[in-house]
Amino acid sequence: MNRSLLFIPGNAPKMLNNCDVFGADGLILDLEDSVPFEEKDAARILVRNALGNLRDAECELTVRVNSKDTEYFNDDIREIVPMKPAALVVPKVSTTEDVQQYDNAISEIERLNGIAEGTIKFYALIETALSILHLEEIVAHDRIAGIILGTGDLGIDLHIKRTKEEHEFLYVRSKMVAAARAYGKRCYDTPHLLVHDLEDLEKQVKIAVNLGFSGKAAIHPKQIPYINEYFSPTEEEIKRAQAILDSLEEAKSNGKAAKMVDGIIVDNANIRAAKEILGIKE
Amino acid sequence: MRSSKVVGSLEEVIKLTGLRDGMTISFHHAFRNGDYVLNLVTQKIAEMGFHDIRINATGVYDIHKPVIELMKKHIITGLETNYMMGGFGKGITEGACDTPVIFRSHGGRDAALFEGDTHVDVAFIAASTCDEMGNCNGTHGPSAFGALAYAKIDALKADKVVIVTDNLVPYPTIGISIPETLVDYVVQVDCIGDPNGIMSGPLSATADPVTTVISKMATDVIEATGLLKEGFAFQTGGGKPSVMVAKFLKEKMLKGGIQGSYIMGGVGKSHVDLLNSGCFRTIMDVQSFDLEGIKSVRENPADQEISIYQYASPSAKSCVSDGLDVTVVGATQIDTDFNINVHTNSFGYIIGGSGGHNDICMGAKVALAVAPLVRSRVPIVVDKVVTVSTPGEYVDILVTQRGVAVNPRRPELKEQLIDNGIKVKSIEELKEMAYSISGVPAPLVTTDIPVAYVNFRKDQLVSTIYKPIL
Amino acid sequence: MEKMYGSAGFFASDDAQVTVEIGAEKKGIEIKSKVSKLFNAQIEGAVKDILDKFNIKDAYVLIEDRGALDYVLRARIEAAVIRALASRKEGDEV
Numbered sequence: 001m002n003r004s005l006l007f008i009p010g011n012a013p014k015m016l017n018n019c020d021v022f023g024a025d026g027l028i029l030d031l032e033d034s035v036p037f038e039e040k041d042a043a044r045i046l047v048r049n050a051l052g053n054l055r056d057a058e059c060e061l062t063v064r065v066n067s068k069d070t071e072y073f074n075d076d077i078r079e080i081v082p083m084k085p086a087a088l089v090v091p092k093v094s095t096t097e098d099v100q101q102y103d104n105a106i107s108e109i110e111r112l113n114g115i116a117e118g119t120i121k122f123y124a125l126i127e128t129a130l131s132i133l134h135l136e137e138i139v140a141h142d143r144i145a146g147i148i149l150g151t152g153d154l155g156i157d158l159h160i161k162r163t164k165e166e167h168e169f170l171y172v173r174s175k176m177v178a179a180a181r182a183y184g185k186r187c188y189d190t191p192h193l194l195v196h197d198l199e200d201l202e203k204q205v206k207i208a209v210n211l212g213f214s215g216k217a218a219i220h221p222k223q224i225p226y227i228n229e230y231f232s233p234t235e236e237e238i239k240r241a242q243a244i245l246d247s248l249e250e251a252k253s254n255g256k257a258a259k260m261v262d263g264i265i266v267d268n269a270n271i272r273a274a275k276e277i278l279g280i281k282e
Numbered sequence: 283m284r285s286s287k288v289v290g291s292l293e294e295v296i297k298l299t300g301l302r303d304g305m306t307i308s309f310h311h312a313f314r315n316g317d318y319v320l321n322l323v324t325q326k327i328a329e330m331g332f333h334d335i336r337i338n339a340t341g342v343y344d345i346h347k348p349v350i351e352l353m354k355k356h357i358i359t360g361l362e363t364n365y366m367m368g369g370f371g372k373g374i375t376e377g378a379c380d381t382p383v384i385f386r387s388h389g390g391r392d393a394a395l396f397e398g399d400t401h402v403d404v405a406f407i408a409a410s411t412c413d414e415m416g417n418c419n420g421t422h423g424p425s426a427f428g429a430l431a432y433a434k435i436d437a438l439k440a441d442k443v444v445i446v447t448d449n450l451v452p453y454p455t456i457g458i459s460i461p462e463t464l465v466d467y468v469v470q471v472d473c474i475g476d477p478n479g480i481m482s483g484p485l486s487a488t489a490d491p492v493t494t495v496i497s498k499m500a501t502d503v504i505e506a507t508g509l510l511k512e513g514f515a516f517q518t519g520g521g522k523p524s525v526m527v528a529k530f531l532k533e534k535m536l537k538g539g540i541q542g543s544y545i546m547g548g549v550g551k552s553h554v555d556l557l558n559s560g561c562f563r564t565i566m567d568v569q570s571f572d573l574e575g576i577k578s579v580r581e582n583p584a585d586q587e588i589s590i591y592q593y594a595s596p597s598a599k600s601c602v603s604d605g606l607d608v609t610v611v612g613a614t615q616i617d618t619d620f621n622i623n624v625h626t627n628s629f630g631y632i633i634g635g636s637g638g639h640n641d642i643c644m645g646a647k648v649a650l651a652v653a654p655l656v657r658s659r660v661p662i663v664v665d666k667v668v669t670v671s672t673p674g675e676y677v678d679i680l681v682t683q684r685g686v687a688v689n690p691r692r693p694e695l696k697e698q699l700i701d702n703g704i705k706v707k708s709i710e711e712l713k714e715m716a717y718s719i720s721g722v723p724a725p726l727v728t729t730d731i732p733v734a735y736v737n738f739r740k741d742q743l744v745s746t747i748y749k750p751i752l
Numbered sequence: 753m754e755k756m757y758g759s760a761g762f763f764a765s766d767d768a769q770v771t772v773e774i775g776a777e778k779k780g781i782e783i784k785s786k787v788s789k790l791f792n793a794q795i796e797g798a799v800k801d802i803l804d805k806f807n808i809k810d811a812y813v814l815i816e817d818r819g820a821l822d823y824v825l826r827a828r829i830e831a832a833v834i835r836a837l838a839s840r841k842e843g844d845e846v
Contacts, residue, residue, distance in 0.1 A: 013824040014766040017656075017719075018492050021683045042760045042831035049823040221491035629789055658766055658819025659787050721822055723790035 001025045002060070003215040003231035004224050005123075005148065005188055009034035010063075011043040016050045022221035023228060026060035028089050028123075031076055032067070040072045044079050051083040062123060064089035068101055081109040087121040087145055092153075094130035096137035103143050121145035123188070127153035132172055135179040146186030147176055148217050152193065164200065166207075177212040189216040192223060205230045233277045240264070241274035286414040288450065288468045292326045295469045296404075299442040301327070303334045305403035306360075308440060310432035311341030312408070312420055312569055315367065316479015319408040319446050320346050322471060328357045336360035338402055340391060340432040341637070344369035345479065353378045362400060364388050364635055371632030375733055377749045383632075383734040385625065387640035388432070388568075389594030389603065390739035395439045396597045399741060405440035407433040408474045411455055412447035416465025419457040421580040421587070423449035425474050428570025428579055429547070429587040430459035437464040448474045457580075459587060481572045489522045492654055492683050497526035500610060500652050500681045505534060506702035507648050507695070509607040514542035516562070517603070517642050518610040520550050520571040523652045527610050528552035535561040546593070546602055546642070549575040549585065557584060566602045568593050594641035596739055603638070603645035611639055613653045613680075615667040618709050620674030620689045622651055623667040625736055628660045630668050630726055630750050632734060640739045643676040648695065655682045661716035661723060663709065668726055669736060670744045680709065687712050727751060758836030761820070761828035768820035770813065770832040774840075778812040785817035798822060802829040806837070 006024035008015050010031045019027050029050060035043040047063060054061055063080050065088055066072035080088070090102050099122065107117045122143045124131075127150035131138065139147060151169055154160075160168045173189065180187035189208035192201045201223055208216050209230050216227045233241070243261045248271060251258035258266035289295040301307070307327075309320045320339060325348065327335060335358055337349070342363050350373035352358045359380040364387060366374065374383055386394060394400045409418035410425045420430040425448055437443050437460045444467045445460070454462075489497070500523070504510055516531070518524040529552060535542065542562040545553050550571030557565050557578070565585040570576040578585040594603040614633065615623040622643075624634045643649040649672075653662045663682070678695060680687045685707040688696040700706055717723075728748035736745035756774040763769040768785075781799050783792060799813050813829070820828065 013820060016824070017766060017821060018683060021495050022491060023495075041834060042828070045831050045834075046824065046827040049827040053821075053823040222494065629786075656821075659791065659821055660819065719821060721791050721794045724793065726789070 001228075001232075002186055004227040005062075005215060005217045006221065006224060007034070007064075007191065007217065007219045010047045011035050011039050013046065016046065016053075020054055020057035020059055023224050024059055024218065024221070025215070025228070026062060026086075027054075028062050028064050028217070030064045031072070032064045032091055040066065041075070044072075044076055048079045048083055051080070051085055060086045062087040062089050064091060064125075067092045068098075068105065073105070077105060077109050081106055081115070081120060082113045084115060085120065087123050089123045089125060089148065091125045092128060093124040093126070093138060094128045095134045096141060099124065099138055099141045099143060103141070106143075118142060123148050125150045126172075126176060127157070129154070129157045132175060135175055136182070139179045139183045139185045144185055146188060146214070147180055148188040149173065149176055149190040151190040166204065173208070173211055173213070180214070181212060186214045187212075189213045191217040191219040193219070195220045195223070198222070198226065202226050202230075237277055241277040244270060244274040245278070286468075287416050287465060288414050288470065292322060292469055292471065293330060295444055295467045296323075296326060296330060298467060299404045299444060301332065301335075301404055303332055306336040306338055306401060308338040308402040308405045308436045309340070310407065310430070310436070311339060311343070311365065312427045312430065312432060312480075313475035313477075314341065314480045315343040315345050316476035317343065317345060317408070318473055318475045319406060319471075321348055323406045323446070324349055324352055324358065328352055328355070333357055334359045336362070338362040338391075338400065340388065341365035341635070342370050343367040346370055347373065350374070350378045353380070356380060362386065362391070364391050365637045366632050366635050368627075368631070368633040371634075375626075375631045375747070375750065376752060377731065377733055379733070382732045382746075385635050385734055385736045386741075387594070387636040387737075387739045388590050388638045389596055389601065389641035390636075390737060390741070392435045392590040392595040393597040393740045395435045396591065396595065402436055402440040404442045404444060405433065405436035406444050406446055407436060407460065409445050409447045409460070410474065411449045411451055411457065412445045412468055413451050413453040413455040413462075414468060415453055415462040416443075416445050416460070416468050417453070417455045417458045417462045418445050418447065418465075419455065419459040421459070421576065422457050425449065425477060426576050426580065427475065427477055427480060428549070428576045429567050431568035431588060431590050431593065434460060434589040435591060442466045444469060446471055446474060448472060477573065477576065480570060480576075489526050493522050494526060495683045496652050496654065496681055497523050498530055499683075499686065500527050500650060501530035501534060503650060503679060503681055503686060503699060503704055504531065504608050504610075506699045506704045507608065508698060508702070509647060510534065510538075510540060512540055514540065515544050515605050515607045516542055516609070517546040517606055517646070519612065520548055521612055523612065524610055525550070525552045527652070528556055532556055532559055532561055544602070546606065547575075549578065551575070554578040554585070557582070566593065594638055594645070601645070603641045606642060606646035608648045608650060609642040609646040610650050610652055611643060613651045613662065615662055615664055616651055616653065616677070616680055617664050617667045617674070618713055620677040620680070620709065621667050621670045622672045622674075622677055623669045624671045625734075625745070626669045626747060628664075628668060628723070628726070630728055630747065632747060636671050640672050640676075643672045644739070648678050649676055650679045650681060651677055652681045655684050655712065655716045656720045659720050661713075661720045663713045663716045664723070665713065669747055671736060673738060673744060680712065682712060684715055685712050754840060756836040756840045758832045758834065758839055760831035760835055763816050763818060766819050766821070766824070768815055768817040768825050768828050770815055770825075770828040772829070772832040772836040773812040774808060774810070774836055776812055779810055781813050781815070783815045783817065785815065787817070787819055794822060795825065798825050799829055802826060802833060805830075806833050808833065
């Protein structure tokens with residue numbers, strides 16, 4: 001399951017101790033924006049140890065490192081990469097060159113630690129105007145497992161005047177979904193910053209689902225149940241998916257072509273969608 | 283013609299009661315950490331030169347810490363209680379009292395008095411409204427605190443009964459919780475207590491994320507027991523997890539159109555909410571936890587004040603706690619036998635007491651304990667609790683943020699939960715998990731000097747609390 | 753040998769403030785913790801392990817702990833040691 005990605009401040013032992021019980025499918029242990037400059041060194045060691053402590057957790061473990069343009073980046077990856085998190089969340093990615101530079105840096109550490117190059121994947125944070133123009137090449141890169149929208153920084157870069165409905169991000173969101181889906185990568189909607197407005201969160205989650213996102217990031221555990229619920233297929237969808245595959249089986253055994261189920265044509269696209277809903281890998 | 287029972291001063295009334303060295307005085311704890319009466323009376327007793335006085339108080343709180351000093355001077359030499367807050371508990375644990383404290387549950391203390399196992403010479407009963415003949419209540423007046431449930435047995439069984447009030451009203455008062463028939467004297471003081479001191483625990487329902495996870499799971503478990511249906515009878519306390527469970531339960535009950543029969547008090551905002559939203563028909567009320575609770579028992583006929591005798595006494599022909607479907611309780615520790623500790627922390631210091639814990643765990647069809655697996659490195663699930671408060675045979679389920687365990691004594695309950703989608707682990711598994719997170723704790727070593735005896739309910743000795751090595 | 757000093761972590765719930773002094777007269781491990789009755793051995797063990805890892809003898813380590821789990825404590829000790837060692841480097845540059 002890859003519906004929810006929960007940010008955890010990297011210098012907060014209390015949160016790190018229990019971050020795996022909130023039902024999030026993935027965790028982002030953060031060394032970047034949630035950690036003040038004077039604590040970067042301590043946080044990186046704490047997160048390194050936390051990764052060891054969480055090794056049996058059932059969720060995907062990722063770490064947001066500081067940008068490669070900062071003085072913290074090299075120490076971050078030197079400590080974190082050997083712990084083999086599933087992915088690094090790389091900030092301020094604007095072009096494929098940025099991804100390649102991250103790739104080169106991580107490859108070296110993987111080499112030095114006897115880890116097969118390319119093992120650790122990237123989630124690229126889409127938070128600059130330039131990144132919107134380069135989405136296709138960013139998602140095409142092998143290291144990229146997915147992209148995460150960050151409307152906080154992106155809104156500033158685009159000079160957007162934010163409204164509650166967030167219509168102003170519609171183009172950005174749709175383009176991200178198109179790019180990610182074209183290359184079979186995941187796309188996560190932005191974390192909902194009004195933490196205590198759960199009614200608005202629910203609205204935004206439904207919009208993200210409708211737009212085609214594969215999941216949504218979160219900054220507070222109480223957001224997780226809403227994200228997981230709406231990004232999970234409904235009972236009805238599961239039944240219909242099963243019905244589509246059943247009719248395909250039935251048609252095969254009768255030597256006929258499958259036709260329609262519930263008004264849905266049983267064609268390749270719908271068969272693929274049905275398998276995805278049922279979690280069947282190709 | 284008859285004369286008023288009102289006496290001019292505390293000193294005078296103490297003389298009139300015939301109090302002597304060696305006697306026992308009693309108090310109720312409806313004011314919790316806002317009570318003034320226990321201190322007023324004991325300070326006066328000290329001034330008047332008494333020694334060797336025993337206290338029987340249904341609960342003692344940090345506000346009563348001056349009594350620790352009186353104990354060191356041998357003015358107070360014994361204490362029987364159902365609950366002891368941590369600041370007071372430190373003094374007792376470190377040996378301030380000449381004789382070991384005797385702990386009972388609320389129902390057990392009531393039964394002990396009823397049956398004459400223990401005796402009160404003079405009861406000092408705080409009441410927020412009282413008339414000159416002693417008809418009184420706790421629900422009306424500027425210092426209203428809620429039901430006068432705990433003191434009803436004292437009024438019945440004590441040799442002398444003194445009502446202490448700060449609100450004397452013309453005879454007869456309206457709202458009679460304790461009738462004049464049982465009262466010897468009435469004395470007026472400036473203030474009997476601070477209703478704001480009643481509120482302990484959370485004022486708002488926002489809990490930390492881990493408590494939310496535990497409370498949600500506990501509510502799902504309650505639903506999975508199959509008991510959450512029309513006529514559901516429920517009890518939960520005033521702490522953070524309890525408040526959250528009440529909130530989640532309300533959502534489920536409203537969604538399912540379920541109306542429960544009763545909730546048992548102590549009563550705070552979240553319980554009142556359950557009543558007012560139609561989720562339950564009535565509250566059986568013995569205590570208020572906050573101002574909302576006080577208002578409710580005063581103004582809503584469906585929020586009914588009852589006695590502790592009816593609430594939880596094993597001596598009664600029947601009692602409310604025996605009709606419970608589910609109770610949600612806390613624990614400072616729970617061991618692999620499901621024994622629960624609510625008297626001491628993991629270091630052997632007294633920080634609580636049964637209160638109603640014993641009675642409701644025994645009475646309920648399902649007793650569900652909620653706790654985090656580890657609290658600031660201290661494991662909650664352990665091999666053996668430091669103090670047994672409620673024996674494991676009365677505890678059915680443990681819910682933590684890392685798993686749910688069912689007492690092996692209840693295999694059918696375990697099946698029921700599994701069939702309804704709850705993942706169940708063994709209690710040993712949870713203990714191993716706790717120890718792997720915290721480390722294996724060194725065993726606690728104490729002296730062999732007893733500072734308290736813990737009775738399950740009335741008189742079944744389940745634990746002795748020893749003085750730590752200081 | 754010049755005095756080196758480093759401190760990391762916070763005296764907050766579930767965390768520990770660790771102070772490391774190398775080259776001072778004070779030596780040894782001082783533990784101030786609510787849970788020392790239960791976990792003193794483990795806390796001392798964590799300090800010794802980290803000091804060994806950095807090959808430091810003769811240090812004074814003060815742990816002011818509020819229930820930090822082992823992995824947190826070790827991270828804080830390590831960060832304090834690294835900051836202490838860095839403080840010497842800074843001294844040299846002047």
